[in-house]
Amino acid sequence: MTSVCAAPQCGKETESMLKCPVCLKDGIHSVFCDQNCFRSSYGMHKAQHKSDDAEESYIPFPTFEFTGDVRPHYPLTPRRAVPKHIKLPDYAQNGKPISEIKNDRIGKIPVLTPKEITKIKKVSKIAREILDITASHIQPGITTDELDEILHRECMKRNAYPSPLNYYNFPKSICTSINEVICHGIPDKTKLKDGDIVNLDVTIYYLGFHSDLNETYYVGDKAKADPDTVRLVETTRECLDLAIKAVKPGVAFRDLGNIIEKHASENNCSVVRTYCGHGCGTLFHCQPNIPHYAKNKAIGIMKPGQVFTIEPMLNLGTYKDVTWPDKWTAATKDGMKSAQFEQMLLVTEDGVEVLTARTDTSPGGPVPRI
Numbered sequence: 607m608t609s610v611c612a613a614p615q616c617g618k619e620t621e622s623m624l625k626c627p628v629c630l631k632d633g634i635h636s637v638f639c640d641q642n643c644f645r646s647s648y649g650m651h652k653a654q655h656k657s658d659d660a661e662e663s664y665i666p667f668p669t670f671e672f673t674g675d676v677r678p679h680y681p682l683t684p685r686r687a688v689p690k691h692i693k694l695p696d697y698a699q700n701g702k703p704i705s706e707i708k709n710d711r712i713g714k715i716p717v718l719t720p721k722e723i724t725k726i727k728k729v730s731k732i733a734r735e736i737l738d739i740t741a742s743h744i745q746p747g748i749t750t751d752e753l754d755e756i757l758h759r760e761c762m763k764r765n766a767y768p769s770p771l772n773y774y775n776f777p778k779s780i781c782t783s784i785n786e787v788i789c790h791g792i793p794d795k796t797k798l799k800d801g802d803i804v805n806l807d808v809t810i811y812y813l814g815f816h817s818d819l820n821e822t823y824y825v826g827d828k829a830k831a832d833p834d835t836v837r838l839v840e841t842t843r844e845c846l847d848l849a850i851k852a853v854k855p856g857v858a859f860r861d862l863g864n865i866i867e868k869h870a871s872e873n874n875c876s877v878v879r880t881y882c883g884h885g886c887g888t889l890f891h892c893q894p895n896i897p898h899y900a901k902n903k904a905i906g907i908m909k910p911g912q913v914f915t916i917e918p919m920l921n922l923g924t925y926k927d928v929t930w931p932d933k934w935t936a937a938t939k940d941g942m943k944s945a946q947f948e949q950m951l952l953v954t955e956d957g958v959e960v961l962t963a964r965t966d967t968s969p970g971g972p973v974p975r976i
Contacts, residue, residue: 609621609622609635609637610685611637611639611643612626612629612636612638613639613643613644613646613647616638616639616647616701616775618639618699618700618701619699619700620637620639622638622639623637624637624638624641624644625637625638626638626644635684663679663680663681663794663795664679664680664681665678666678666680666932667930667931670930670931672930672937672941673786673928673937673938673939673940673941674785674786674937674941675785675786675941676784676785676787676796676937677796678792678794678796678930678935679794679795679796680794680795681795682777682778682792682794683751685771685772685777686754686755686758686771686779688762688767688771691765692762692765692766692767693765693767693811693812693814694767694811695767695769695773695811695890697772697773697774698767698771698772699772701772701774703773703774703889703890705888705889706889706891706892709889709892709893710892713893713905714893715885715892715894715906715909715912716885716887716888716892716893716912716913717910717911717912718887718911718912718913718952719911722815722887723911723913723952725813725814725815726817726887726913726952726961727952727961728812728813729766729812729813729815729816729817730817730950730961730962731961732764732766732810732812732817733766733808733809733810733817733818733819733950733962734819734962734963734964734965734968735760736760736766736808736810737806737808737819737820737821738967738968739756740753740756740757740760740780740806741806741821741823741968741969742969743756744804744806744823744825744969745798745825745826746797746798746802746826747797748797748798749793749795749797749798750782750784750791750793750794750796750798751793751795753780753782753806754779754793757779757780757806757808758771758779758780761779761810764810764812765812766811766812767810767811767812768780768808768809768810768811769810769811769816769818769890770807776790778792778793779793780793780808781793781805781806781807781820782804782806782807783804783807783935783944783946784802784803784804784805785803785944786937786938786942786943786944787805787935787944788878788881788919788921788927788936788938788944788946789807789881789919789936789946790807790934790935790936791935792932792934798825800826800827800828800829801825801826801828802825802829803823803824803825803835803838803839803943804822804823804825805820805821805822805945805946806820806821806823807819807820807946807948809886809890814888815888816887816888816889817886817961817962818886818915818948818962819915819948819949819950820917820946820947821947821970822839822842822843822945823969823970824839824970824973831976832976833975834922834943835943836973836974836975836976837873837874837875838875838920838921838922838943838944838945839945839973840972840973840975841869841870841873841875841920841945842875842918842919842945843945843947843972844869845865845866845869845870845898845918846866846916846918846947846949848865848866848869849862849865849866849898849918850916850951850958850960852865853916853957853958854908854954854956854957854958855908855909855953855955855956856907856908857907858904858906858908859894859895859904859906859908859914860902860903860905862883862896862898862904863877863897863899863900863901863902863904864900864901866898866899866900867898867899867900870918870920875920875922876921876922876923876924876925877898877899877900877918877919877921878898878899878918878919878921878925878927878944879897879898879899880936881917881919881936882896882897882898882904882917883895883896883897883898883914883915883916883917884896884914885912885915886913886914886915887913893906894906894914896914896915896916896917898916898918898919899925908953910954910955911952911953912952913950913951913952914951915948915949915950915951916948916949916951917947917948917949918946918947919945920945920946921938921944922942922943922944923938923939923940923941923942924938924939924940926938926939926940948962949961949963950962
């Protein structure tokens with residue numbers, strides 16, 4: 607029987623029978639490639655073990671100083687299966703995107719052919735469809751893992767691979783980021799509450815291409831009634847829209863950060879600097895890099911046929927972030943809320959086409975400022 611190694615830094619498929627004795631006692635299926643994987647990862651792995659008085663869900667990393675109210679709720683459900691007929695990206699089995707790593711050394715910005723553009727447009731429409739279906743289930747009481755399950759199921763229906771799954775060993779098929787979590791939140795047993803905001807970050811791999819988009823959604827009515835929350839979410843949405851309007855051949859990628867930060871500052875929001883937009887196509891992430899803050903040093907000039915994302919992340923407080931011990935979840939350093947929006951764009955001969963654009967039936971959307 608083939609299983610996935612439970613070591614966070616591994617993620618390879620293995621036929622090993624080496625199991626964690628504590629997990630075995632609790633009825634949890636955790637298999638490790640060998641003793642090296644087990645020993646090197648045990649410090650992080652043991653945080654997933656229930657304490658003697660633990661309830662059905664529990665908070666790992668008990669000594670970590672969380673900056674806000676959001677907590678991880680473990681155990682994580684096992685990695686979801688992908689049928690053998692679905693085409694996989696190169697990292698799906700061992701967690702390492704070798705082609706992406708090699709491409710980073712070249713630093714060349716891809717220009718797509720007309721045939722490739724036709725394919726990526728189709729993939730992007732499917733990605734939007736999957737995000738919209740998943741987002742339609744957002745309501746108080748649903749867990750982020752349940753949203754992950756919905757997303758994964760919709761991908762499988764369309765023979766698409768959920769790109770985050772096992773990308774550098776990310777354990778889930780979607781990123782779900784609540785309130786102060788900026789990005790890369792791992793779906794778990796956390797229940798959404800009325801008053802939360804949650805970002806769903808979806809990427810799929812289909813026909814040999816990735817398509818990447820995300821939106822932040824209000825949970826229930828309390829969030830829509832909070833002036834600061836609405837100011838944050840709507841300003842972030844507007845920052846993306848303003849940046850998209852500037853996209854056309856001849857524009858420098860670094861100029862987009864000036865547009866975003868100007869509007870963010872006018873609305874008393876800060877711009878996250880650690881994460882940026884990126885090229886996307888046959889690779890999940892590639893050149894160009896699109897920083898969202900002003901006076902950045904991004905390299906490159908826009909040309910027809912280029913495809914990339916713009917995905918500003920804005921915070922109510924400081925722009926600085928901290929990473930949880932899971933090595934993925936990025937949260938605001940002061941625990942204040944963060945919002946993000948992302949679209950994937952094609953530079954055309956005279957402007958831009960939003961490949962992942964919202965439709966008339968897309969859930970969410972702007973609300974009036976209070």
